[in-house]
Structures are given as structure tokens and as C-alpha cells.
Amino acid sequence: MQYHTPTSFEDAIEIAAQADGITRFLAGGTDVLVQLRADIVTPDTLIDIKGISGTKTITHNDDGSWRIGVAVSGAEMTEHPTLARDWPGVVEATDLIGSTQVQGRCTMVGNLCNGSPAADAVPAMVAAGMTVTVSGPDGTRELAVEDVPTGPGKTCLAKGELISAVNIPARGANGGDAYLRFIPRTEMDIAVVGAAVNLRLEGDTITEARVSLGAVAPTVLLVPQAADAIIGTTLDDAALTALAQAANAACAPIDDKRGTIKFRTHVAGVLAQRAARIAYERAQKAGK
Amino acid sequence: MSKIHVTTTVNGDEVEFLCDPRETVLDVLRDRLGMTGSKEGCGTGDCGACSITLDGRLVCSCLVLGAEAEGREIETVEGIATGEDLHPLQQKFIEYAALQCGICTPGILVATKALLEKNPDPTETEVRYWLAGNLCRCTGYDKIIRAVMDTAADMREAS
Amino acid sequence: MALDNMKTTGFTQVGTTPNRPDGLDKVTGRARFGADVTAPGMLHAVIVRSPHAHARIKRIDTSKAEALAGVKGIVTRADFATGLTGENWNILENVMASDTALYDGHAVAAVAATSALTARDAAKLVEVEYEILPHVTDVDKAMAPDAPVIRAGAADGSVPEGQHPNVVRYHESGHGDVQAGFDEADLVIEDHFTTEATHQGYIEPHACLGILGGDGKGELWCCTQGHWNVQKICAALLGLETANLRVTASEIGGGFGGKTAVFIEPVALALARKTNKPVKLVMPRADVFKATGPTASTSMDIKIGMKKDGTITAAQGVFRLQGGAFPGAPADMTAMCAFAPYALSNVHQVGYDVMSNRPKQAAYRAPGSPMAAFAVESVIDELCGQLGLDPIEVRLKNASKEGTKASYGPTFQRIGLVETLEAAKAHPHYSAPLKPGQGRGISCGFWFNHGGETAVSLALSEDGTAQLAVGTPDIGGSRASMALMAAEELGIPYENIRVTIADTATLGYNEVSHGSRVTYASGLATIEAARDAVKKLCGRAAAKWGIPEDAVKWENGCAVPSGPNAGDFDPLPMAEITANMGATGGPIVGHFEATPEGAGVSFATHIVDAEVDPETGKTSVVRYTVVQDAGKAIHPTYVEGQFQGGAAQGIGWALNEEYIYGDDGRLQNALFLDYRIPVASDLPMIDTVIIEVPNPGHPYGVRGVGETSICPPLAAIANAVSAAAAVRLRQLPMSPPRILEALEQKRDG
């Protein structure tokens, strides 16, 4: 294994583009090192991106949007004085990853690029309408988060490409987001199901919404039908029922050691409802 | 496979070592620097027995490469006491029997010290969630939590 | 029969809670655990393991591995002793497979190299050709007629005819006429229960360092619950003279029974012999899950009859235990513990020890008893519910007492079950109001406890301090208890006793630290060794004063003349006697070597409040109280710790812990992320009540406390879930999908 510490994205891209065999980027390493240790993936080339300037900064842009450096850890997001005020769901979802110790290292980008359908940050990122900036030998492009994973452990990034920034849209007025996951314990488990809801209100009526589910399909899902079920409503019981039904219908999970198809499908609906209620309350508060 | 030369600071002392790129900080501490206070319970981030701070940030040393330690500051359980004087947490852990076998203790001490530095007045729930990544199989956590809460109270009073 | 020299009151040190002697070492990182021991020129070893549940080993090719730079030696089964029989053969077969891999994770070869990474790389280069065989991992399926045979001829004479060859041991016991008893009952409930295998889950993986020369002399350091046992087994497996292998126990990072067995030590020694270098072997966590002892999984049928007034008229149980690919699952103990809390006229229990393609089960805290208690105490709860009776009153009505003929045969001496039930009833927890969605459950639990071979030596120093050498590794503060007992007898300060865990070369045989035996047996031995030393001290004083030895007694750390000579001489402090030891007859050492038989049984009653989320089936334990009889709590804080630790492990077992096997017979959750032991945020504080009903078989009345505490939680939580959500879970773990399924079935009628 060759270990590299480039100081610019250009260098990182060049190393990655030239490398043979398996290449991994090292952000927090909480997936990379586990896979190395468990003999799941031993990269031939490991590119530590934390030495690249700007990867550790959180920027609140003038238009209200946010730019998160690709090496910003979960703990740094939680500690940021204002990020969680705008995007509590995104921050909480990232905060759910692993233990305090894992929080000291793990990143949203690593969570996304590891490609797990159960990744906790990703549904919240999708619901928030976040994008990532992808840089590669052929320049840069901006991708919606939901377009990055293509299957368990897979992303659409080409050889030599990496994510160079994470972008969160401006919160705007009367909005709220939330993420909930189901795990059998209180901590230290991989999500059996995850659900994120981001919405905006006019008065008491939901005018915009995005709903995303984790761990119920080969990739994190954006579920427009679930969003449609609550748009135009005040999140009354009928809307919540419709939301749960749409969430259930979108599920295509597997039976595995962490949960059954039936359980996942049912709990996806329950969590979507609970997350929607929290997001709704947050949006109401934001409007006050 | 060529080795990487690393200079880092451990408990205030500058140290140098050569390591394979695959070696973790835990491997380096234990096998190259002879500091066996940090324990390996799993090697995959699940148990917290290897907890250290890296530039003041609590992490699992099994999830940091030795090569990443270049120019950083590492604190381990061996650095918690000042000379002969135990840290109040260490004293309270003994007094409360907050350890049975003691294999989780180094990691839990490093983790709780980091907690109290960040939050001198944590609630029981905060302590429990902060320590969720530090498995203890012997105690049921009861006496650990009590020891931490009581140390926090004492330290607040003392300061 | 009470010991004639029994002391149950007037303690000055016993019952206090001083800091443990090894506290500083353990909070500073200085204590040396299994993996912390090194030797100059040491190699690192890795074991190659079968990825198949059942496969014939056709060929092992080590040439590529040997060619890797840094590789110093590789061993396979050919490097161990031949011609072993009985349990030694079983252990060797488990330590290193011969011609067949019997479970996912079974060792087939091992590599030693100059670094741990090189050893890992080399292990991957060892080529093993397997022929895959049909496998079975479930206990009921392993007993079915069409099940693949794990190993023909493994059964012993206890097994009745007509059983599948995978049934290797059989137990049957009881008394009375159960049918007549059921006929007398107003209500009979019969149910089927299952529990999955759980792992002891100690945080320290098995680790050892072995040295073995061509002269057949060796040294071994390892984390174990019993180094004499390691010595004996390693010697047999390697064909050495026992005395030529000196074994030192390192500090031990948890065991709970799982470190009573031998897994890697003979492998390290075989590699050391082959390479002529010290070899260190540390198990990766995944190997710990795959290849060291989990508990047995079970399938159980329980039938209990009760009268309207709560009297149990008859009880019957069938216990089938899957114990992995070797005989030894505690089917007998499971059956014997099942009904022990109750005085029954009619009781019958049967146990089957069944082999399957899983790792050999190992002891785990009261082996067998928690599973039995889960089934039995759940049925009793159902009976109480259906008859409208209070669960504590019913248990009090039927409780075993002194003089009761136990369900497993003997007659109980003084025991404390009634006292735990009374204390539970009186505890504020039992009458505290519950919130909506919460339910309360109780359960009793029982464990035999054990004595076993014990040797202790207590050497006095010139300055009046004392060095106590015991042979039972300190798993959870036992040094403190030993020092307290020695200090109590000698009448010197606790701090003046230095307790060492002696190696195999310096004491006689000590059985492993199991069966909750340490404070009982090593404690008894310590007291007797101190009394032996005191006798010698009195002898020296008598000689000095020129009076008969029996005219000197020991009081507050001093020899004092007694009887007709009382007051004739000033009390002679221990330090003054020891200062002149050399000139007055030589060193003074107290000894004890024997096999104490009087380990008193121990009972507990637990109360738990649980809350069930009706939408997800997730259960939270919101309040927990342990009431247990300790006989006499030597160091009450560590007694509480045992109560709390056992309860926490039981909570994990009840709710989330399980071995999950795929259809391919491979273990799917061999890591802590997926083998879900309780984390700090999962648990409430665990309240404890120590009951002290003295054990007549110990000089201070001590009963072992280490194991009973894991017996009640499984059923107590099942009973609480039933109270909270009106669903009865008869399958462990009570994971959210299972509870949700049960809730759904109840809704659908």
C-alpha cells in the first residue's frame, strides 16, 4: 500500500489518475481502516486528503448556502455555532455516525462515498437537496447527492475523480429538516432503517418537501411520492398515513442480520412519520 | 514495502518511528513505542479500548494510521497522571470500583477526561452517550457513570 | 454442618471497601494484560481458519507462505502430540483441526513471522483445499433423523438408544410422580422456548506469549482464568512433562467462563518449538467470536402445574443444548438448575447435549442456568397471570428453604432465596408506579457455586507485612477481598498485605477461576493459611515466653498470653515476632492446600421495568434492581459490581445478543458492531441489595456471587415485556422484529 499526502486537489487527482489497482481516499478513515483491518479492501494507493487546504473549513456563503470542506468531521459540524440552526437534520444525521471517537474523524463525504445504503448522513443530505462538487482529470462537475451512489459500495465517480466540496442550499424561510434511524440499541449500530424529511411551510401548509429513506434499497432513496403525500397538507393524520404508505411502497429491502424485509418496510413508514413531525415543528418554529 | 518515517509527540515527548503504511497509531504505540496502556479490543473502532486524543480530539487509535500522526500531538492513558499524582478521574475510578477487569479502563479514562474538559457539568445521559463507544462488559457501567459524575462535581468545586 | 471455627460477626476489616491493591496499575495503563507481554526476539503468529462450516481438509500447501520474507515457521496438526484420547483429544481437535474443519473459524494452520503484518500476509498465502460437507447449526435440526453426522461415535453411554449420533450426552433427574402432580393442578401450562448462543464478550481478546526450547522446557504467559489448567492441557497437547512448562497468568481483561478453555496457547508453543523463538499470538476480535466459546443455544419444553392458591404441583422440562462440534454443552446443569428455586414434590428434567457445526461452547457465567430460568420463570409468570396471583407471593409460597429436597437431588442447607424474595417485595422498586407503556417483571435465579482444588501460601516479612500468593487470576477485584480476609485474620492493616497471582511453578494446583469459586475457595484457603501462620506466630511467642503454645492466643495482630498466664507478658506484635524469625526457627509461612467442598448455593431475585415502543418493537430497560444472597460480602462494592455486571449481560442476552448464522453455516456477525452487547446509553443504573445468609461451608459465610446474577434477567425482562405490551416472547433475543411480529399477531387476533 502506498500512502500519499497531496496538498492540492490537482495533486490528489493526478495521483489517483495514475494509480494502478485499488485506490482509496483517506478522509476520516473510519470505513477505510476498518476494511483494511478486516481484509475486505486493501488499497494499493491511499490518498490522504486532509492536508489539502480548505478541506477542514465550513463556509457560510453570502447567499445563505453552505460549503463544507471534505475533511470536516462530524464533531466539527456539531460544534459549529450556526450550521445546526439552519440544518439540524443534516447535523444530527452526521452526528449519529458511530461513537464520540468515530465522530472525531468521520466525514459526510466518506459516508457518501463508502456507498452503504445504510449510511446515516446520506438520507439527510438527499432530503436537504445537497450537492457535491466532483473534481477530476476532466475538470469539475456538480452532482446531486442522490446521484452519487450507484449500488452497495459503489459510486458514479470515475477513476481520478474525487469530491472536492459539499454544498448545502440556503435554508430559506420557514424550513425544517430531520433525520431518524432505527437501531436495536441506543448507539453504535448501523441503521436498520433511516428516514429524512426536509420541508417548507407557508402558514401551516407544507409547500415543499423532500423525503429520503436509507437501508431499504440498494442505495439511499429519494422518494418523491412520499413528499407528494404531505405537500399541500398540514401534516394531519391523513397526510401522515399517506406518507407512511408511500414510504412503505418505496421500500425494496433485503432480509439480513440487521433486519427483515417486513420489519424494515414497516419501520420506514413509522420513522418517516416521526421525522416529518419533527421537521414540521422545526419549520413552524423557524417561522416564528 | 518501504516504511514511513514519522515524528510525533506522545504525552508531551517528541518521538520518532518507522512504520508500515498499514500500521495504525495503536500498533505503533503498542509494538513500536512499547506503550501498552492503550488496549486493542477489536481493532475496528467498536470498543473504544484504544481511545487516545489526537490534537486534543478523542479518537480510536486503531482507526488512525501511524503515518497520519506526523506532526501531531497524541495523549494516551499513560499521560493522564502528573508524575505520581493521579488525575481525579483515576482516583475516583479506584475508589468507586469503576473497573473490574480493567481492560476498558484506559480507554474510558481517556474518553471521560476529554468529556470533562469539554463539558465540566454533564448530565448522566450525556455521560452515557459520550461513552457509548467504550464497551465495558464487566461493570454494567453503573459505577463508571457514578465515578464520572462525582469527579465532575469535585472538579467543578475545586475550580 | 457449620464449620466449628466460623466467624460471622465482629469483623474489623471484612465488609469495608478499601481501594483495590492493583488499582493504580489499572488506571495508569501499567497493568500487563495478555497482549502486553513481550520477549526479546519475539515472533508474531496468526492462525489460518476454515471459512467453511463443515469441510474435509484435502490438502494444505504452505510453500507460498513459507517463501514470504520474514516467515519463520508454520504449524499444522502434524506438529502436535499424537495418540491422545478423551477430552485431551477433543481439545486438540478444537485447537487445530486434523482432517475435517468442523465449523466456520476452525483452526487449520498457524504462521509465525517477524511482524504481525507479515504473519497476516503469510496466513493469506496458506492454501487449503477443502471438500465441502453438509452442515447443521440448529439444535433441533441437528437432532433430526436426516441431520449430517458431525462425528460418529462421539456419544457416551448416557445416551438412550434411538437418538441421532449428534446427541452425545443425556441427563435425567427428578423425583415424585409428575403425572399425578399435573392431575392435581388447577392450571397446567406447557410451552416451547428457544435461546440463541451468546458470547461472553470479554473486551480483551485471548492472547499469549510462548517460549519452548528443544529441551522440552517452556514458559507461557497468557490471559486465562486458570493457568494450571492451561499448563496441564498444553503439556498434553505438545507431549511435554507438565512441570517443564511454567505458566504465568497475566492480568485478565474479562473471562466470564470463556477463558477457562484453551484455544491458542498450544499453538503459540508449537510455533515456538518449531522456530526456537518466543511467539506471541493475539486473537483478532473476529476469531474470538468465531472460534472461542459462546454459550450453547437451546430448545426447551417446560410444563408446570399450579393450584389456584399458587402451589406448584409438578414441573417438567426438556432441555436440548447445541454445544458446537464437541461434546460438553451443560445439558445436565441446565436441567438441574431449572427448578432449583422451588420445593417440588414432583419434578422431572431431561437434558440433551447436541453437537453441531458451530464452535465448541464454553462456560459463560452459571452455564445453562440462565436459559433454564428464562423458560421456567416465564411459565411461572404466565401461571401467575392467568390465576391472578402476585408473582413474588407465588414464589415465596413455593420457595426452596433449608431442608428442601432440591429438584436435582440433594437437600439444601441454609439458603437465602426467601430472604431475596422478601427483600424484593419490600423494595420501593416493586411498588413504584409505572408509566403508560411500561411493565414490570421479576424472576428468580439459582447457581450451585463451586469449591475446587486450591492452594495458597502466605509468607510473612521481617517488617510485619505479608505476601499472599493465590492461584486464582483476579478477574474483578479479588485481590482486594483476599487481602481483606488475610488482614482480618492476621490483625494487620489491609495495606500491609501484598497479593500476588502466583505462577504454576510456585504453588500447588489451583482449579480455574470459575463456578464463583474465587472468594469462596481462595478466600477460605487464605483464611486457613493465615490461621496456619498465626499458629506459628503464637508458637514463637510461646517459646520466647517459655509457656505452652496453647496458652497463647492471637488478638489484634499480637500474640497475647492467655489462660493462667494472662497478663504475664506484654502483647507481642506480629512485626516483633517476624523481625527475629531467622533466629527463632526460620521463615514463617502459612499454607493451605485442599479441595473445599462447602460452596453454598446462591439465589437471586431481580425486578425490572421495561418499556416497549409499540410501533417499532424496541424495548428499553428503564429500571433494574438486583437482590442476591452473597452469604457474606467481603468487599461489598465488588459484590455489587458482580451483581450489576451479571444483570447487564443478562439484559444484552435478553434483548439483542445472538449468534447469527447464514444458510452457508457462516457466522454473520463476528464483530461488536453487529454482536450487540449493551452500551452505556442502553442501560439504567442497576440498583443492588446484598442479602447475607451465611454459607455454613465457609469460615466467614461467603457464597460465590459471580454467576447467579446472570440467571434472572432473561425471564425478568420477558415478564416485563409481557406486562408492558401483552405479548409473550418465548424466543431469545427479544429483538425488535420479533416483538413487532408478536404485537402484530396479537392485533390480528
Ligand SMILES: Cc1cc2nc3c(=O)[nH]c(=O)nc-3n(C[C@H](O)[C@H](O)[C@H](O)COP(=O)(O)OP(=O)(O)OC[C@H]3O[C@@H](n4cnc5c(N)ncnc54)[C@H](O)[C@@H]3O)c2cc1C
Ligand atoms: C465503530 C463504527 C461505527 C460506525 N457507525 C456508523 C453509523 O452509525 N452510521 C453510518 O452511516 N456509518 C457508520 N460507520 C461508518 C463510517 O464511520 C462512516 O461511513 C463515515 O462517515 C465514513 O467517513 P470517513 O471520513 O471516515 O471515510 P473514509 O473511511 O475516510 O472513506 C470512506 C470512503 O469514502 C471515500 N472517500 C473519502 N473521501 C472522499 C472524497 N473526497 N472523494 C471521493 N471519495 C472519498 C474513500 O475512498 C472510501 O471509499 C461506523 C464506523 C465505525 C468504525
Ligand code: FES
Ligand atoms: S481497538 Fe480500537 S475501538 Fe476497539
Ligand code: FES
Ligand atoms: S472492567 Fe472489564 S471491561 Fe470494563
